[in-house]
Amino acid sequence: MDIQFIRRLAELLQRTDLDEIEVVEGESKVRITRHQPVMQPFQAAASVPTAAAAPTMAAATPPSTPALALASAPELPEGYMIKSPMVGTFYRASSPDAAPFVEEGSIVKAGQTLCIIEAMKLLNEIEADVGGKVLKILAANGQPVEYGEPLFIIAPER
């Protein structure tokens, strides 16, 4: 899988309405998506079966061709970042059939619950330590998160 091929895939994504393209070729795989956080546009991994499901921290290595695929990706908004205080599974609601605690655009008060991170059957509620507007939710429901991983960006109220 060469760089030209990946470049063509990125162009294809830009030209179409597709949200995500994933190509598996032998032992290598590339996935290009629109809605991932900026630092993780590619998951170009080879021969590691669990790579696709690896926590996002695994993507800390810089992607090989950031400029192209990112041309249309939104920048992270400026604001107050709430990070994960622990390793665990990120949940946006108190139970699978409950409404999410917050959505992008929600106005939250300081102390309001934003999400739950579960590890070893301890359900840790994460609360907003500032009030304001939720600009961005950076982790997906049910996804594993690492210590210090950004979860929310909040525009603090003045």
Added chain:
Amino acid sequence: MAISAPEQGPSADLLALLATLADGLPRPPCALPLAAASLEKTLAEAERWGLPLQREEGGQLRLHYPYPPLRAAAVAQGAGWDTADVVVLPWCDSSNERLRHGPQGPRALLCEGQWAGRGRRGRHWSSPFGRHLYLSLSWPVAALPEQGSAALVAALSVHRVLHSLGIPGLGVKWPNDLWVNGRKLAGILVEAIPQMGQPRLIIGLGLNVHADPALPHTAISLHDAGVRTDRNTLAGSILRQWESDLRRYGEEGFTAFLPRWQEADCLAGRWVQVSAPDGIREGRAQGVDAHGRLILADESGLHAIAMGEASLRPAAAP
């Protein structure tokens, strides 16, 4: 037990009726807080919820307790606390939820039954009336991120109390279930609540105590394990043990509990499958590390696992 939950909560009429009849004494319909027209409907609803509201000869109604009722004073005495520290409710959504949203004050809350008992991730915990123990403790902590293995410690406390009753085949299953020969005796749910600088843990226990024809075969009660006990005494002993263990955990951390975990661990040495959000992993369980993470050994080495659901895979063992 993971079964489907009823869709919505009970009616206000049913809750009012239960509150009046909670003492277990018979009352004539005219002494009830209901219009005669809505009584039949409310009794039918009680039956759907599995609540033992019975009509006696002469038309009197009463709430039938299949075993001696929970008593706050008896539980508090067993725990070595003031009676005001313990609240007993006849029926509620879940003991964790009531303790969390109720007024500040009580340190423990018990109920005879729950209409929305919860297991992990919103799974319904079957909670029939008057037979088992649904017990929650509110425990203030200094800081939350350091409480990672609190659920394991809470399970070890329950293990110690039950072990003293002499139950063959009793063990803890990582991270915090109690098993008797592979069947579930009790489950624990711990919620860590930051509460704007006054963090606390809410520790909830569901323990199968008396005979219960509705228990699935994957579960077991103390009665099935040959133990006859009183729920008030049991709850008092568990609260006392929780208090002592959680205090020690706060001072010394989880490493102080490693020897007890090794004694109680019923997965050690067995072939285990863990399903986690990032995939399924299999290996031979090798106990837990100093953070309470499950250690699995496979051909690629040792792995410390913090997330996921562990199950035994005896058939697949190599």
